[in-house]
Amino acid sequence: MSKYENRGFMPKQRAFLKLYLLNKIKEKKGGYGSQFLTDLQKEFKQYGYSPTHTELYKTLHELTRDGAVKREKRLLGEPGVNFQEIIVYSLTDEGQEQLEIHNKLMKVELERCIGLLNKAIRDNYGPIKKKA
Amino acid sequence: MSKYENRGFMPKQRAFLKLYLLNKIKEKKGGYGSQFLTDLQKEFKQYGYSPTHTELYKTLHELTRDGAVKREKRLLGEPGVNFQEIIVYSLTDEGQEQLEIHNKLMKVELERCIGLLNKAIRDNYGPIKKKA
DNA sequence: CAATGAACACTATGTTCATTC
DNA sequence: GAATGAACATAGTGTTCATTG
Numbered sequence: 001m002s003k004y005e006n007r008g009f010m011p012k013q014r015a016f017l018k019l020y021l022l023n024k025i026k027e028k029k030g031g032y033g034s035q036f037l038t039d040l041q042k043e044f045k046q047y048g049y050s051p052t053h054t055e056l057y058k059t060l061h062e063l064t065r066d067g068a069v070k071r072e073k074r075l076l077g078e079p080g081v082n083f084q085e086i087i088v089y090s091l092t093d094e095g096q097e098q099l100e101i102h103n104k105l106m107k108v109e110l111e112r113c114i115g116l117l118n119k120a121i122r123d124n125y126g127p128i129k130k131k132a
Numbered sequence: 133m134s135k136y137e138n139r140g141f142m143p144k145q146r147a148f149l150k151l152y153l154l155n156k157i158k159e160k161k162g163g164y165g166s167q168f169l170t171d172l173q174k175e176f177k178q179y180g181y182s183p184t185h186t187e188l189y190k191t192l193h194e195l196t197r198d199g200a201v202k203r204e205k206r207l208l209g210e211p212g213v214n215f216q217e218i219i220v221y222s223l224t225d226e227g228q229e230q231l232e233i234h235n236k237l238m239k240v241e242l243e244r245c246i247g248l249l250n251k252a253i254r255d256n257y258g259p260i261k262k263k264a
Numbered sequence: 265c266a267a268t269g270a271a272c273a274c275t276a277t278g279t280t281c282a283t284t285c
Numbered sequence: 286g287a288a289t290g291a292a293c294a295t296a297g298t299g300t301t302c303a304t305t306g
Contacts, residue, residue: 008180008181008277009145009148009181009183009277010142010143010145010245011142011249012296012297012298013141013142013297013298014297014298016141016252019252019256020252020255020256023255023256032267032268033267033268033269034266034267034268043251043255044248044251047244047247047248047251048140048244049140049141049248051141052298052299052300053267053268053269054269054270054298054299054300055297055298055299057267057268057269058269058298061269075306076266076267083306084265084266084267084306085266085267085268085305085306086266086267086268087267087268103256103257106252106256107253107257110249110252110253111253112179112180113142113245113249114246114249114250114253115179116176116179116181117143117242117245117246117249118246119175119176119179120148120151120152120238120242121239121242121243121246123152123155123175124151124152124155124235124238125235125239140298141298144275144276144277145276145277146276146277164288164289165288165289165290166287166288166289167288169288184277184278184279185288185289185290186277186278186279186290186291187276187277187278189288189289189290190277190290193290207285208287208288215285216285216286216287216288217284217285217287217288217289218287218288218289219288219289
């Protein structure tokens with residue numbers, strides 16, 4: 001997971017989504033992809049951010065490959081009424097560990113970026129500079 | 133410049149550098165590329181961010197293409213002593229207008245992103261959630 | 265038609281190479 | 286050798302197409 005420590009400019013969207021997904025999957029079992037997607041889109045709407053379905057699924061796939069989450073097929077809605085298949089996610093033991101690590105790294109990363117953005121505001125919108 | 137309003141995830145590095153460069157060029161005439169670069173790298177060091185020379189030059193080129201800045205060749209150091217050629221930048225009238233517009237847009241964008249990052253901290257590192 | 269996923273495409277950005285004084 | 290720039294390469298992510306129940 002060291003690829004998320006990469007002190008660059010801003011955080012990667014993937015790492016950001018991973019943070020949310022790991023924590024959401026931990027909190028509430030039985031969540032599935034398009035549900036996470038619409039929830040997050042709703043949460044972020046007022047911040048002008050709307051993750052795409054592909055990026056969200058790719059994040060879930062990566063978590064699966066990492067062994068952090070496991071997948072189970074389910075049928076959505078009443079049996080016999082609705083046959084929509086979904087894939088629900090739950091945290092593995094390894095995922096629990098990864099979550100703790102990722103949370104820790106991302107906290108630092110988020111704070112670093114907030115610091116950088118705040119600096120930009122201070123530097124460029126600060127008090128009027130004295131002339132001469 | 134409407135391409136920087138694109139309500140996505142995080143701000144684009146290019147737009148971020150443009151903010152700094154426009155304001156730096158306005159403040160202090162006679163600045164040149166590699167000087168801006170090392171200054172910015174120093175300023176951002178404690179934030180773990182180190183822009184590359186190419187990205188910085190590309191930003192300057194874009195500002196030039198936009199007619200926001202104009203370029204003049206100069207010789208660095210004492211004449212007859214050092215023949216290093218540099219390119220100094222200064223703001224055009226149009227650049228002054230563009231600076232005001234860009235500043236305005238970027239303020240909103242920076243604040244939006246700070247909000248988003250702070251939300252992520254609240255959401256994922258907030259008070260322990262009650263069980264049941 | 266909703267959910268999932270893959271294939272493809274593009275943009276932003278970094279790495280490497282080149283040029284000039 | 287420092288400053289500038291171009292060429293090339295890659296990563297991250299979005300758009301479109303496909304599949305399945």
